Amino acid sequence: MFPFCFEWKWDPDHIIFLGLLYLALTIIALGLTVAFIKTWIELPLEEKGEPPAQLAYRKRYSEY
Amino acid sequence: MSGKKKEGKHKYGMVIDLDKCTGCGTCMVACAAENNVSVQPDESDKQRSIAWMLIYKITNGKKFPDTEVCYFPRPCFHCENTPCVSVCPATATDVDPETGIVSQIYSRCIGCRYCQAACPYHARTFNWWHAYFPTTSWGPLHSESLQKLYSWWEGRPPRSKGLERYLSPEVSVRMRGVVEKCSFCHHRLMRAKEKAYMEGRRELEEHEYITACAEACPAQAITFGDLKNPNHKVSKLVKDPRAFRILERLGTEPKVYYLSSKDWVRRMADNYLEGEFEQKIKVKKTG
Amino acid sequence: MESALIPEGVKRCSPKVFFLWTLPWLGLLAWGAVSAFLCLYKGLNQTNMSNYFAFALWIVFDLAVIALGAGAFFTGFLTYIIGKKELKDIINSAVIIGFICYSGAVAMLGIDIGQPLRGWFIFWHVNVHSMLAEVSFCITCYLGVLAIEYIPIILENRKLEEIKELRLFGHNLHEIMAIFAGTGTFLSFFHQGSLGGLFGVMFARPFAYREGFYIWPWTFFLFVLSAIAAGPSFTILCTKLAEKLGRKRLVPENAYQLLAKISGYLLALYIVFKIADTLGWAYGVVPEAGLRLMDFYREGPYGFWLVVAEIGIFGIIPAIILLVPQARKSEGWLIIGCLMNCTGIVLNRFVFTIVTLAIPVMPFDRFVSYLPTWQEWGVALAVLGYGFLLYSLSYRYLPLFPRERELNPVIE
Numbered sequence: 001m002f003p004f005c006f007e008w009k010w011d012p013d014h015i016i017f018l019g020l021l022y023l024a025l026t027i028i029a030l031g032l033t034v035a036f037i038k039t040w041i042e043l044p045l046e047e048k049g050e051p052p053a054q055l056a057y058r059k060r061y062s063e064y
Numbered sequence: 065m066s067g068k069k070k071e072g073k074h075k076y077g078m079v080i081d082l083d084k085c086t087g088c089g090t091c092m093v094a095c096a097a098e099n100n101v102s103v104q105p106d107e108s109d110k111q112r113s114i115a116w117m118l119i120y121k122i123t124n125g126k127k128f129p130d131t132e133v134c135y136f137p138r139p140c141f142h143c144e145n146t147p148c149v150s151v152c153p154a155t156a157t158d159v160d161p162e163t164g165i166v167s168q169i170y171s172r173c174i175g176c177r178y179c180q181a182a183c184p185y186h187a188r189t190f191n192w193w194h195a196y197f198p199t200t201s202w203g204p205l206h207s208e209s210l211q212k213l214y215s216w217w218e219g220r221p222p223r224s225k226g227l228e229r230y231l232s233p234e235v236s237v238r239m240r241g242v243v244e245k246c247s248f249c250h251h252r253l254m255r256a257k258e259k260a261y262m263e264g265r266r267e268l269e270e271h272e273y274i275t276a277c278a279e280a281c282p283a284q285a286i287t288f289g290d291l292k293n294p295n296h297k298v299s300k301l302v303k304d305p306r307a308f309r310i311l312e313r314l315g316t317e318p319k320v321y322y323l324s325s326k327d328w329v330r331r332m333a334d335n336y337l338e339g340e341f342e343q344k345i346k347v348k349k350t351g
Numbered sequence: 352m353e354s355a356l357i358p359e360g361v362k363r364c365s366p367k368v369f370f371l372w373t374l375p376w377l378g379l380l381a382w383g384a385v386s387a388f389l390c391l392y393k394g395l396n397q398t399n400m401s402n403y404f405a406f407a408l409w410i411v412f413d414l415a416v417i418a419l420g421a422g423a424f425f426t427g428f429l430t431y432i433i434g435k436k437e438l439k440d441i442i443n444s445a446v447i448i449g450f451i452c453y454s455g456a457v458a459m460l461g462i463d464i465g466q467p468l469r470g471w472f473i474f475w476h477v478n479v480h481s482m483l484a485e486v487s488f489c490i491t492c493y494l495g496v497l498a499i500e501y502i503p504i505i506l507e508n509r510k511l512e513e514i515k516e517l518r519l520f521g522h523n524l525h526e527i528m529a530i531f532a533g534t535g536t537f538l539s540f541f542h543q544g545s546l547g548g549l550f551g552v553m554f555a556r557p558f559a560y561r562e563g564f565y566i567w568p569w570t571f572f573l574f575v576l577s578a579i580a581a582g583p584s585f586t587i588l589c590t591k592l593a594e595k596l597g598r599k600r601l602v603p604e605n606a607y608q609l610l611a612k613i614s615g616y617l618l619a620l621y622i623v624f625k626i627a628d629t630l631g632w633a634y635g636v637v638p639e640a641g642l643r644l645m646d647f648y649r650e651g652p653y654g655f656w657l658v659v660a661e662i663g664i665f666g667i668i669p670a671i672i673l674l675v676p677q678a679r680k681s682e683g684w685l686i687i688g689c690l691m692n693c694t695g696i697v698l699n700r701f702v703f704t705i706v707t708l709a710i711p712v713m714p715f716d717r718f719v720s721y722l723p724t725w726q727e728w729g730v731a732l733a734v735l736g737y738g739f740l741l742y743s744l745s746y747r748y749l750p751l752f753p754r755e756r757e758l759n760p761v762i763e
Contacts, residue, residue: 001475007155017479021488024534028495031530035523042519111401111719122715136715147555153484154472174472175395175465177405178483184555184712190405190465192396217393240394241465311713313641314555332715335641 072162075144076248077291077319078278079301080137082329084285087135092117094280095139098249100235102195103227114189116140116246117277124328134329137286139277140187140246141310141318142166148179148188156243164291164319165248173242180243184311185318188245195237197227248288249275270296291319308333356510358750362599362759369747376736376743383733386726390462397726401719406704408723409463412731414546414700416452417490418574419693421582423449423497424532424539426610431532441606443504443751444593445586450497451741455734457494462730482548489542496535499524507750540575547574550703557640558647559707561632569628570703576624580617581696583610584673584689591686593746599759601752611685615673618692622666629662650718653706661702665695 001008001018008014095101095117104113120136142165149157149166156172157179159165168188180188231237234251238244256272270289278288289296298321301307306323310333324330327343357363364372389397400407426445430438461467473487506512506521524531544567550559551568561568587610594601633644648655672678672688679685711718723731745751 001477005476007476007478013479017485018477021492024492024538027530027534028492028499031527031534032499032524034527035520038523038526039516039520042523043516105396109401111403112396120713120715147553150478150480151483151549151552152478153481153487154469155476155478156472172469172472172476173466174469176463176473176483177400177465178481178549180402180405181708182553182555186402186713186716189402190395192400193394239466243465311555313639314557314712316555335646335714337638337641337643340641 072160072164073292074162075164075291075319076253076273076289077142077164077298077302077321078139078248078275079287079298079307079321079323081285081287081301082134082136082322082324083306083326084283085135085137085281086283086285087119087121087133088282089119090280090282091137091277091286092119094276095246097230098232098235098276099247100195100197100231100237101244102191102197102237105193105196112190112192114191114244116189116244118186122329122332124326132326132328134324134326134332136310136322136333137277138185138187138310139248139275139320140166141185141316141320142246142248144317144319145315147182147184147316151178151182153178163253165250165253166245167247167250168243168245170236170238170242170244175241175243177243184314184316188243190243191238191240194240197231197237252276306330310334356508356748358509358748358755360756361750363747369743373740373743376739379732379736380740382729383736386729386733387462389726390730391467395463395465397724399721399724399727401721403719404705404708404721406708407721408727408731409459411697411701411704412734413456413459413463414704415697416456416734417546418543418578418581418696418700419585420449420452420456421539421543421578422584422586423452423500423582424493424535425579425582426586427500427528427532428536429613431529432536435609437603437606437609440752440754441586441590441602441610443749443753444590444602445583446497446500446504447742447745447751448586448589448738450494450501451734451738453490453494453497455737457490459730459734482545482552485545486542486549489538489545493535493538493542496531496538499531500528500535503528504745504749504751508748539578543575543578544571547571547703550707553707556707556712557636557642558710559703560636560640561628562635569624569631573621573625573628576617576621577696577699580614580621581693583614584618584669584692587611587614588686588689588693589742591682591689593742597746599755601755601758603754603758607685608679611673611679611689612676614689614692615670615679618666619670619674622662622670625662625666629658647706647710650710651720653702653709657698657702657706661695661698665691665698669695 003010092115096115099116101114101116107113117137117139120138122134122136124130124132126132142159144164146159146166149159153176154172154174156169156174158167158169160167175190177190180186180190232251234255252275253268253273256268260266260268260272270293274288275286278286287297287301289298291299291302293299301323302321304323306325307321308324308330309318309321312318312334322329322333331341353366363369386397398407422445426438426442429435430442461470464470473484474491477484477488503521503525506517512518512521547570548568550556551561551563551570554560559570561570563569563571587607590602590607637644637647645655647653648657669688669691672684673692679688705721709718709721
């Protein structure tokens, strides 16, 4: 799984397989981070009594 | 998706002369003793018993007096094109390119049994129970009734035989929940290599490394050696017109060859469509 | 007090009725817990698996629930990536069904391996050439994605939504759901495929072996296609069951119709490829191994009827039912079509797992039979109990169906 595991070889098979895995994990992690950061930014917005329409989710998902 | 690797210097293999094999089972016993193959609580359940070397009995299906019987001793074939190695998710089995021996790392095996499913020879067996060697005492349980209760719960007979004293220190005992198989007595190779190294040699003599089954066979039906060394007996025997391998057409390239002068035996080793099987052997019986 | 947790404006049964409803499922879970304990403590000797049947009931169940749970990723893909708006009314249900199927499968696999404590070796010491490694990686990651997709639904619970941080976080997750849905689609494509590849690469088992494209045998693609054909049908079935039990409409008809139509088209496409694959195998792999097609169907109960049932009865017929608009618009036919579709896929997974191992390859080998023990049934059926329980809890306490209020106005 990591270059320091003794099965690891620097061959295309390992690079493609684990490269794609780490890419998927990175995307998931980044997605979660974005959600956390946005929540953090939007928290004071609601506190100040701004109209809810300014919140991102209200703009995009009016049906919810 | 095959386990084919680039080849090294040696290619250890085996030739089993079925014309000589009497089906006595010495190879199985020798193998089990050499490799610490454990006893199962229910040895009548042959689908779950552990045997690195197993003897299959086949007959020509004819009625008396034309009935003929033959025995196929079956170790792991240490295929060159392994069906098992490439499927193992945890790299618990591998081919040593230097020797061609297919290893099994017991402490690495997670027990998913995918290798068992992939091997058409049933050369791999799973430890459905704890390894069991009847011992003289049983850990903290000295009370006999407690031992009986525990053995009932564990589903194995109580220990009282002292069999653990006969275990080989060179071969690790396998734990419950892992797959094991014939290793071509790999520890004997290690032992022979160490001895050769101590004596300042880099190459092994033919007799220095042979498997326990080959050594024990009273009929001398099993020959073991380096298929790549033209001086070794095995590399000559595989060129015998009687030589064949089991399920050769699947492309697994087993390193265990069989010799038989009987066409019906050779016919039983693989699947053939009508008219495909060539009767190569003109002589009916040797000797 | 409990009513404060129930979504606003919808009607749910009384706590007493709900408690009684959960009892059978709790019973299944208890049976599963005892079985799992025995298997973990005493070992896999508690099962009827053997050196011949290395894979058995649990793997069939695993493959089946993972194929049926494909509705989650595929509906997510259609909703968030393709932009099929009408599926928003059913996506929550699909996600929960997917989560149940995948978490159940992973739990079952944890008991199925001989050394559960070494499960992490698959990741740490990965053999990148193993299809099972690909399956494990993708399923684990995708289970994470499903959990992320499930979180916003949980956070919509009436009481949880009152907590501002959670509410905002849930909505923010929901907003970027397309990213997760896309990753989930990628991961699902590969694990659904690898589950097929698992069998297709076994070149020494002519019953399962298939040639293919690059490193992927044809079964790789067939498993993906069959999963996305059956997944939406299973989503329809589960949601219809929830409607029947709750005696109300939960999802507008157009969502069902769209899913059923897609399911029908994909099933038809799958059946065409499956027939082509079967013919290619029967005339390619099989004679090359020195066998005739009928050699595989002589052993035990596994006759040629399996092919007829899998491709004909549970393949072509449901495809026709789901493709004909008049048929799928009738609720009865829609349910029959979906049910047959799902049965066909389960049968396919059964054939690849059990029949592959049951048929001896060595000519002098013999056929051995296998019947699961009560412990094996216990663990497998516990997934069913767990599924009913989780879905019921989610339905009761979370606003799963955005249009439920509109479709069932509460008359005061």
